[in-house]
């Protein structure tokens with residue numbers, strides 16, 4: 001292997017420690033403890049794990065959490081009413097509704113009702129708009145975390161080509177906006193892009209966020225590139241479940257300069273950035 005592994009697990013732990021220090025200072029100076037409302041509807045096992053990890057991180061950072069675990073048959077009207085209450089609660093600085101939501105609930109409707117100034121997931125159209133025109137707002141946690149990892153290696157991306165594979169509203173599009181803000185020349189690729197391997201080979205920074213296990217092979221990677229793998233896919237290998245990314249780590253690590261693993265790459269940064277967004281939300285409210 002030639003690539004250096006980007007240890008997202010350790011960097012996320014360092015970020016959470018820094019948030020804990022800043023939260024303690026905020027409490028001392030302003031008497032404010034940032035509050036995060038965590039809403040889970042239903043019993044999806046992976047969502048349950050993510051929510052538990054979010055609650056654990058909240059406590060570890062010295063933030064307050066408000067837990068709302070609702071049954072799978074919760075109506076859209078009841079969830080909207082809860083979001084309305086959380087919007088009005090001054091102790092709540094951030095609202096997180098865990099996705100996916102059960103079928104009977106229109107996720108866009110729910111996310112669209114969250115007060116944009118409490119939208120610590122950064123999914124509200126107002127925050128998407130703020131990001132695209134360079135105004136302060138909340139950036140979705142996964143791309144924010146990926147950008148922190150990239151920043152540590154390449155503080156400026158001027159003259160660099162960044163390729164983002166995937167055009168989701170939650171990862172691909174905001175990731176591209178962040179890379180553009182750092183002056184990269186950005187290409188967003190997707191399932192209908194022609195000659196994807198050729199395009200990827202021109203990338204100094206390659207972000208894979210497409211949800212296709214092991215799609216990006218070593219011969220798609222420019223020698224020395226920074227490879228960021230956002231994929232989290234469960235596959236079966238020799239009859240056993242395995243978690244893999246969108247990048248074929250073994251072959252890509254032979255070529256890349258730096259690469260994130262899965263697990264322990266971008267994933268842990270997602271939760272640390274949720275804490276960061278919640279702290280930022282409280283700081284913005286204090287600043288008025």
Ligand SMILES: Nc1nc2c(c(=O)[nH]1)N[C@@H](CN(C=O)c1ccc(C(=O)N[C@@H](CCC(=O)O)C(=O)O)cc1)CN2
Nearest residue numbers: 050097098099100121141263264265266267268270271
């Ligand atoms: N409201 C939201 N819903 C969802 C989000 C989100 O950001 N906001 N993202 C994902 C799930 N997610 C957080 O909610 C998340 C996914 C994965 C990880 C993570 O740390 N993964 C580990 C591996 C964990 C495992 O074994 O399954 C890793 O990559 O090391 C954190 C958060 C969808 N829903």
Ligand SMILES: [Mg+2]
Nearest residue numbers: 141142170270
């Ligand atoms: Mg995410």
